[in-house]
Amino acid sequence: MNKKTILITGSNGLLGQTLLELLADSSHEIIGCGKGPDRFQAKGYTYYSLDISKTEDVNRLFQKVRPTHVLHTAALTQVDICEEHPKLADQVNILGTQNICQAAKNIKAHLLYVSTDFIFSGDKGMLTEDEKPMPPNYYGETKLKGEVTVQQSNIPWTILRTVLVYGVVKDMSRSNIILWVKNNLEQGNPIKVVNDQWRTPTYVKDLAKGCLLALEKEATGIYHLSGKDYMTPYQMALATADYFKLDKTLITPTNAQEFKEIGKRPLKTGFNIQKAMRELSYAPLSFQEGLQAMMEDITRFEQHSEKTI
Ligand SMILES: NC(=O)C1=CN([C@@H]2O[C@H](COP(=O)(O)OP(=O)(O)OC[C@H]3O[C@@H](n4cnc5c(N)ncnc54)[C@H](OP(=O)(O)O)[C@@H]3O)[C@@H](O)[C@H]2O)C=CC1
Numbered sequence: 001m002n003k004k005t006i007l008i009t010g011s012n013g014l015l016g017q018t019l020l021e022l023l024a025d026s027s028h029e030i031i032g033c034g035k036g037p038d039r040f041q042a043k044g045y046t047y048y049s050l051d052i053s054k055t056e057d058v059n060r061l062f063q064k065v066r067p068t069h070v071l072h073t074a075a076l077t078q079v080d081i082c083e084e085h086p087k088l089a090d091q092v093n094i095l096g097t098q099n100i101c102q103a104a105k106n107i108k109a110h111l112l113y114v115s116t117d118f119i120f121s122g123d124k125g126m127l128t129e130d131e132k133p134m135p136p137n138y139y140g141e142t143k144l145k146g147e148v149t150v151q152q153s154n155i156p157w158t159i160l161r162t163v164l165v166y167g168v169v170k171d172m173s174r175s176n177i178i179l180w181v182k183n184n185l186e187q188g189n190p191i192k193v194v195n196d197q198w199r200t201p202t203y204v205k206d207l208a209k210g211c212l213l214a215l216e217k218e219a220t221g222i223y224h225l226s227g228k229d230y231m232t233p234y235q236m237a238l239a240t241a242d243y244f245k246l247d248k249t250l251i252t253p254t255n256a257q258e259f260k261e262i263g264k265r266p267l268k269t270g271f272n273i274q275k276a277m278r279e280l281s282y283a284p285l286s287f288q289e290g291l292q293a294m295m296e297d298i299t300r301f302e303q304h305s306e307k308t309i
């Protein structure tokens with residue numbers, strides 16, 4: 001196998017830290033980069049602080065480490081912040097991706113860009129890769145602009161779209177619905193959860209494995225990498241309560257009409273993952289298996305933190 005130099009942007013994030021964990025014993029050279037200091041703090045990679053919106057910094061790092069493959073996960077992922085602060089979203093998700101694209105082009109690297117179901121309108125679920133994008137919020141618009149930049153880059157490119165990622169890593173920059181449900185129910189807080197949005201929730205390790213399958217196979221084009229169960233957040237919340245043996249009566253169904261979020265969420269998304277299963281041998285866990293795997297991750301972190309106290 002030819003040795004690769006894999007640079008991961010946003011390596012402090014949920015997906016980024018999971019990738020670093022899966023690549024810990026890789027024979028390739030692994031480069032992590034993110035805003036500020038390294039928050040994963042483990043072995044097996046070299047970390048550089050990099051704000052992707054700083055064009056010169058991006059060029060300097062790429063010229064220094066000369067990655068053969070770039071896994072671009074960095075983004076402003078808080079949908080409501082993107083809606084309220086569009087210029088900040090532009091800086092990170094549009095200019096940042098332009099910077100990564102140009103720097104990758106200068107060294108002829110293979111660019112793999114992680115994108116989202118939020119580029120789609122929400123009129124139709126279980127979407128294939130050729131569905132027409134129509135973003136319902138500003139975050140989705142910026143991620144779609146990133147896709148267009150990548151597709152026009154004239155270097156080997158891969159777009160890896162995913163949906164409602166859940167999981168746990170050492171130091172999280174944002175929560176996710178499963179952790180949010182679990183933590184609220186453990187504290188006895190009543191929660192209202194929408195039952196008219198539809199997703200295929202994705203366990204973060206499945207997503208990371210899918211990204212690495214595409215990278216190893218040098219696959220190009222667009223792939224949908226998500227979970228395989230088509231569910232509402234309300235169903236996810238009930239399943240989470242059942243799994244962690246928490247009080248389901250604290251969960252009340254609501255709908256997107258009543259539950260107002262600043263950035264409009266698409267009603268129906270969810271991905272048809274047949275292409276990734278066929279061409280990448282992608283094989284995600286079921287939601288139940290994902291909860292089990294996440295539980296094991298949480299236990300491992302709790303044991304690790306007891307050791308380090
Ligand atoms: N989470 C989800 O449900 C979904 C995510 N995606 C996509 O997957 C990718 C990874 O998401 P996920 O890991 O969940 O999100 P996270 O928010 O956990 O990770 C994103 C990372 O990007 C970093 N980042 C933000 N701005 C910059 C910047 N200017 N320069 C460098 N790094 C920056 C963040 O830094 P910091 O930690 O300092 O904030 C964070 O570590 C994203 O591209 C997202 O659009 C797609 C669909 C669903």
Ligand SMILES: Cc1cn([C@H]2C[C@H](O)[C@@H](COP(=O)(O)OP(=O)(O)O[C@H]3O[C@@H](C)C(=O)[C@@H](O)[C@H]3O)O2)c(=O)[nH]c1=O
Nearest residue numbers: 077079116117118163164165177192193194197233265
């Ligand atoms: C906080 C909250 C969320 N929800 C529902 C609404 C929403 O559909 C779902 C997820 O909640 P959030 O709004 O936190 O997640 P959201 O910002 O919708 O997550 C998105 O993140 C970006 C990065 C993506 O790319 C998307 O694929 C998607 O995963 O849970 C409730 O029903 N009640 C609540 O109180």
